[in-house]
Amino acid sequence: MLSLTPWLDRLNALGGMPTVQLAADVEAAKNNTQLPNMMLVLGRETVSHGPMSDQARHRVKTEVLLVTGIRRRNQPLGPVATAGDDELAQLRQPALTQLINWMPPGGDIPVKWQRGQLLALQSHALFWADVLTAEYWWPSPDA
Template sequence: MLLRLTQWQERLNTLETIPKVQLAANVEAVQNHTHFPSMMLVLGRETVSHGAMSNQSRHRVKTEVLLVTGITRRNQPLGPVANASDDELSALREPALKRLINWLPEGCDIPVKWQRGQLLALKSNALFWADVFTVEMWWPLAEENSP
């Protein structure tokens, strides 16, 4: 069973406080987006490790999913933020993080975990922030192993 990002997109698009989440082929496509604020899902790396060996081998597949948030870059004074409502990036990310962390997508065996957040790109007109999530599944599935 392959990970379907459309499940993730549908889950996030039920939130009315964030822009409609779109799918992107890669981070370069995200950075070429020109409408802000924006949120896009990008499939990241897959790491495969061997599980416990018995009659047949099983593999633990760990998949990274990036949720990239883009906002318009503005000049703001240095120093602490005046109030929480001034932080557009946090206001967009928070409901999405809450919606995804510990969610168990269909076909997965281990719930979604948030791994890290990092600045992806800082362009003259926009800031792009990537939140990296992981989800894990066993392959092949137990019923695929049975004779």
């Protein structure tokens, strides 16, 4: 099973952004009232069978969600906002840069970004989820 502790350590070593925390599920991440925030949520695992040898091996593809929450605010009418005004992008970019193509401990394929999507738009906050995947063999070849 994939451990999110190295992911957490890697993101929190960045500094200059909110402390990344773990959430049990997406609902818990959306209920975090401290904004802005970033939370890691362990997603689903897809298992496929690998080539047979002297024992069965399975390729496990695990989804990890990076949920970013920011406070909603009214923007004044007028000129289009500049890139410096995009709080969501400013939070996501360094975190994604740290994770995409990173090889987590126990992984066999570097982390890939799969998609990003609006998770929830509430009266007080916007929550965005980036879905990343990590893959590994189970049991490991050296087990």
